[in-house]
Amino acid sequence: MCQACFEAATQSGAMHFCQCGTPETLAAMRRVEVDLSRRQMLGGMTSVVGMFAGFGLASKEAQAAGAGRPLLLTNLRFFDGTRLVLHDGIDILIRDGRIAALPARGQGPEDAEWIDCGGRTVVPGLIDTHWHTTLVAVSQIAAMTQDIGFVHLMAGREAGATLLRGFTTVRDVGGPSFGLKAAVDRGVVAGPRIFPAGAIISQTSGHGDFRLQNTLPMMPIDQPDYATKVGVSALADGVPEVLRRTREQLMKGASQIKIAAGGGVASKYDPLESLQFTEAEMSAAVDAARDWGTYVCAHVYTSPGIQRCIKAGVKSIEHGQLADEDTVRMMADNDIWWSIQPFLADEDANKYDDPKAIAAQKEVAEGTMRAFEWADKHKVNWAFGTDILYSGGASQGRQLAKLARFMTPLEALHRATGAAGALLALSGARAPYDGRLGVIEAGACADLLVIDGDTETSLDWLKEENNLRLIMKGGQLFKNSL
Incomplete structure (x- = not known):
């Protein structure tokens, strides 16, 4: 119901007959929804999540934005949380809240939703x-x-x-x-x-x-x-x-x-x-x-x-x-x-x-x-x-x-x-969550950060939240400004 319909119905009890509920309008809206790519959906929904998360609140719809096809983070270097080196030439595949695999760059499944990290560094949450x-x-x-x-x-x-x-x-x-x-x-x-x-x-x-x-x-x-x-x-x-x-x-x-x-x-x-x-x-x-x-x-x-x-x-x-x-x-x-x-x-x-x-x-x-x-x-x-x-x-x-x-x-x-x-x-x-935390490895929980910063030379990037370009917890995106 559009705003005009709502106001007319609440004020007089009568329906204001615009075209918002006609079969033709509804069919057109469905076509528009189908035309929206999943990538656009992810970007929009994660922005909503970021807005709500700042207040400690997030809608269930926003929380579910990462569901569906697997995600593949590509064009990155990553710190695995354990070895004191950065890994290159490897992508990170996320499925069902876990890191499913670490395939060679460009070798991930074609049906995955690819996220280009722009050569940035990925670290565990x-x-x-x-x-x-x-x-x-x-x-x-x-x-x-x-x-x-x-x-x-x-x-x-x-x-x-x-x-x-x-x-x-x-x-x-x-x-x-x-x-x-x-x-x-x-x-x-x-x-x-x-x-x-x-x-x-x-x-x-x-x-x-x-x-x-x-x-x-x-x-x-x-x-x-x-x-x-x-x-x-x-x-x-x-x-x-x-x-x-x-x-x-x-x-x-x-x-x-x-x-x-x-x-x-x-x-x-x-x-x-x-x-x-x-x-x-x-x-x-x-x-x-x-x-x-x-x-x-x-x-x-x-x-x-x-x-x-x-x-x-x-x-x-x-x-x-x-x-x-x-x-x-x-x-x-x-x-x-x-x-x-x-x-x-x-x-x-x-x-x-x-x-x-x-x-x-x-x-x-x-x-x-x-x-x-x-x-x-x-x-x-x-x-x-x-x-x-x-x-x-x-x-x-x-x-x-x-x-x-x-x-x-x-x-x-x-x-x-x-x-x-x-x-x-x-x-x-007694651990409340299944899966390893703090590491990037197959089977671990998909808690990941994509950052602007060189982790080998400084941790100054931690001082500004804008340097955190992507925040993922359990495979769900809570921020994505890539």
């Missing part, structure tokens, strides 16, 4: 292994006081922005991200794949205890605090409570468990050097996770805390910048993963007024430089993460680009692709 999907886009006060519906809506908008920065997968390590994950996976909201941990499991007075001192002591009749009620954190003291809270997160769908094993820079009540959870308590979380085929990661900075985590069976250290060299060697010997963030006390760092927090931030920044050096020296498995909180994720790409100060650009890119994908694989059967 980026992975952030330390992300908080529901805590990144709001202030700390808002996160702890506002209606949780508002927090989730803000998280949905930020999810679309995260995807448009080229991060097609994130490992969420604390917060109520299960609903957002479900919305993204169902195509209701545009965003990255999410590996959720659920609530941060913390001891009383630990890094995940967000209560104020005037609420103490907690009594048996007291209601849970806000952070506990909405799933930001879960307080547990003693082995039985740790088992209970761990199993609750697994029941909700956690792909890994996150515990707080030490203090934080900005924490008001838990000192940075404090040790949190006994080895027996940590082991309880590890046992419960292992029974479900997955693992525990731990927020911790210091050597004593890291060593306790290793003895308890924790598989991934989050932060760890204050580790001494013997502890780093211990991590390597025990095949521990290290999720390192470029905490450099620079323009992207959190701003503090408390002198203790400022001093702790400086100490962690100095430790960050050693962490990169010792991780390489002792061959520790490590992956890139950001841990951006309460400020919006605009610096996410810049944070990855900073790694090029400490290693070659391709080495840095590997830590946010192939290495990060290997860390995610620790979730085993």
Whole structure:
């Protein structure tokens, strides 16, 4: 119905008889639709996706734009996420959300939809292994006081922005991200794949205890605090409570468990050097996770805390910048993963007024430089993460680009692709997605970026989203400005 028909019908109840519904008009429209090529359709629909994804929303029609014939990316070089070289003379064939094959240039199937990359570089979709999907886009006060519906809506908008920065997968390590994950996976909201941990499991007075001192002591009749009620954190003291809270997160769908094993820079009540959870308590979380085929990661900075985590069976250290060299060697010997963030006390760092927090931030920044050096020296498995909180994720790409100060650009890119994908694989059967992530190989998930930039010499292209010319997740195009 045209606008004139609609207005006449709604205002007077009578139909305005133009030619919009005649058989001749409808037949002509069908002919026009048939004449539109699939290439034009892809271009138009992916523009729509880009518009909606910026708000965290994408229509089902736009999401389905990549369905149908297989796609062939051609005229490109690519970084496979693992080997520190660029491959040339090879195309990338995508079918049913996967990389189906890597045929020689020009040898792909004729029935495929060809996309000419113009000689640009293709890289795997980026992975952030330390992300908080529901805590990144709001202030700390808002996160702890506002209606949780508002927090989730803000998280949905930020999810679309995260995807448009080229991060097609994130490992969420604390917060109520299960609903957002479900919305993204169902195509209701545009965003990255999410590996959720659920609530941060913390001891009383630990890094995940967000209560104020005037609420103490907690009594048996007291209601849970806000952070506990909405799933930001879960307080547990003693082995039985740790088992209970761990199993609750697994029941909700956690792909890994996150515990707080030490203090934080900005924490008001838990000192940075404090040790949190006994080895027996940590082991309880590890046992419960292992029974479900997955693992525990731990927020911790210091050597004593890291060593306790290793003895308890924790598989991934989050932060760890204050580790001494013997502890780093211990991590390597025990095949521990290290999720390192470029905490450099620079323009992207959190701003503090408390002198203790400022001093702790400086100490962690100095430790960050050693962490990169010792991780390489002792061959520790490590992956890139950001841990951006309460400020919006605009610096996410810049944070990855900073790694090029400490290693070659391709080495840095590997830590946010192939290495990060290997860390995610620790979730085993609890991994929410089938197929390898962070690599370009036959059978892997078709999460790909086409970029303007030379990945062998610089990662500066990460600083501007316009340099991401094509963004694909699961074989679907969310941006195509080629």
